[in-house]
Amino acid sequence: MKHIHVELGKDSYDIHVGNGLLDRAGDYIRSLTHTRNIAVISDSHVDGLYGQRLEDSLAAANFTVHRIVFPAGEKNKSAASLLDLYRQLSEAGITRMDYVVAFGGGVTGDLGGFAAATFLRGLPFVQIPTSILAQVDSSVGGKVGIDLPSGKNQAGSFCQPQGVLIDPQLLRTLPPRYVHDGLGEVIKYGCITDLQLFELLEAVDEESIFSHWEEIIERCCSCKARLVERDVLDLGERMVLNFGHTIGHAIERYYDYGVYTHGEAVAAGMSMLTGMTEEMGLTQAGTTARLRHLLQRYGLPQDVDATAAELLPFISNDKKMRGQHMTLVILKEIGKARLLPLDASELPKFIRKKGAK
Ligand SMILES: NC(=O)c1ccc[n+]([C@@H]2O[C@H](COP(=O)([O-])OP(=O)(O)OC[C@H]3O[C@@H](n4cnc5c(N)ncnc54)[C@H](O)[C@@H]3O)[C@@H](O)[C@H]2O)c1
Ligand SMILES: [Zn+2]
Structure with a gap:
């Protein structure tokens, strides 16, 4: 297991890299918060492959898990998907005390991170990236956002996660x-x-x-x-x-x-x-x-x-x-x-x- 500290003053966080980390996500996020409710945002592919495993790990750490899923694909890194995520977060009763996990590739990290950064003026979130691109690039650095009809990544913000958990074993299923x-x-x-x-x-x-x-x-x-x-x-x-x-x-x-x-x-x-x-x-x-x-x-x-x-x-x-x-x-x-x-x-x-x- 490897750890990288990102020093950004009050926005500092750690990146953890280790095979099998997905099954320890619950304990790790529990070490960051006492809250009960947690929303896991992922796309349809990643949720189908790994959603239950992450839910089990979170539930074992006493979280009530709300799995929020959007259809996979860059075309869904959109304002329409963002509104739908807000609706689902609201219906799940997520409050500002609660946590969000963005669980998936770069699209999920950007869209889910932006939803977390803006819903109720901002909730703490953790990135669990699952594609190579997300594990080496998009989950680090705090850029979150969506595409607009006028161009890619045109609406967004800088918002650092509370932590990043990377499990390289998940790459086995990457197309x-x-x-x-x-x-x-x-x-x-x-x-x-x-x-x-x-x-x-x-x-x-x-x-x-x-x-x-x-x-x-x-x-x-x-x-x-x-x-x-x-x-x-x-x-x-x-x-x-x-x-x-x-x-x-x-x-x-x-x-x-x-x-x-x-x-x-x-x-x-x-x-x-x-x-x-x-x-x-x-x-x-x-x-x-x-x-x-x-x-x-x-x-x-x-x-x-x-x-x-x-x-x-x-x-x-x-x-x-x-x-x-x-x-x-x-x-x-x-x-x-x-x-x-x-x-x-x-x-x-x-x-x-x-x-x-
Ligand atoms: N925020 C940043 O700093 C930053 C940097 C670079 C890229 N990006 C953004 O990242 C996005 C691209 O990311 P991406 O390539 O990860 O796209 P993606 O999130 O669409 O993932 C690619 C595909 O792989 C699937 N997938 C992801 N993990 C999987 C796994 N472990 N097993 C099986 N399937 C899996 C996804 O469901 C999807 O179909 C772009 O929108 C780009 O703008 C952001
Ligand atoms: Zn690039």
Whole structure:
């Protein structure tokens, strides 16, 4: 079992990572609160697979459990689902003394966390993330929210959980598509801050990785926690987490979210960008080949067919761009990232063409 403390003054909390932790969730949450009522928000898949196990653990710790379920899928990270969660929380008689658990992938963490952050002006909540993406990324950092018809994550807030419980064993049932998706973000952490993580990923493969999830998740969460501590509102240093994301988001949008998952688009974004920065002498020689090799090992794309000219219009909307100036996160070498301010007109130079040497 591994523990990571996130130091944010009165909003501090701990992240616990351990195989089998789900069955100890009741004791853990009991150590945080004396309340009786607890609402568990999860999507239909996760509730079907693990809802009863979590309920049993909570009931054994003397909680009265209200399971609140919404249909799985990003399209339900919506205002309509949020209203429905408020209705169910209200019908369950949840008060400000009570607790909420957001139990599921990133969609559940964002939507359930936002419901907890806003229902009755805010209830304490615990995150129990169940997808790789949620275990290494979205459950840490306090960003909660929903999508609006005008764009993803457009309504939300910063609200830190009381704690995060991560049970890597739950990843056994994660569909392969989401395994690859999450691995894109895991590789990103290795690239930006953690050479040892990168080397570990080079040493294992998709099968043997299962015995290393505890360590991998701890390394990713520590990286994110340290960055969040230094930049809780995501205005500066935390930006290095966006490595591969400027191009990655454009890829997702260009293909209308229908071809590449987020992690796949980020993977291609990291490799297309690093190909160019290495050529410019900003990145240590050999980095791109090593990165591409690792992405290939985990079934992730290294390029897309769309050209810089095609992707560009989808970048200009990006929130990382302010006026004509923008900041790219680039690699100095594996394990070391830096911020590179540039003029938006220079951007095409940073997008490697598919098949380029
Ligand atoms: N808040 C943040 O800082 C932050 C950061 C990154 C991403 N996000 C958000 O996270 C969301 C994506 O998260 P996601 O990829 O986890 O999506 P998701 O929550 O939709 O989960 C993916 C799918 O896997 C299923 N699933 C989850 N855990 C499972 C398990 N253990 N076994 C079997 N099936 C399981 C879910 O039911 C769903 O069908 C996006 O909405 C994104 O905006 C938020
Ligand atoms: Zn991401």
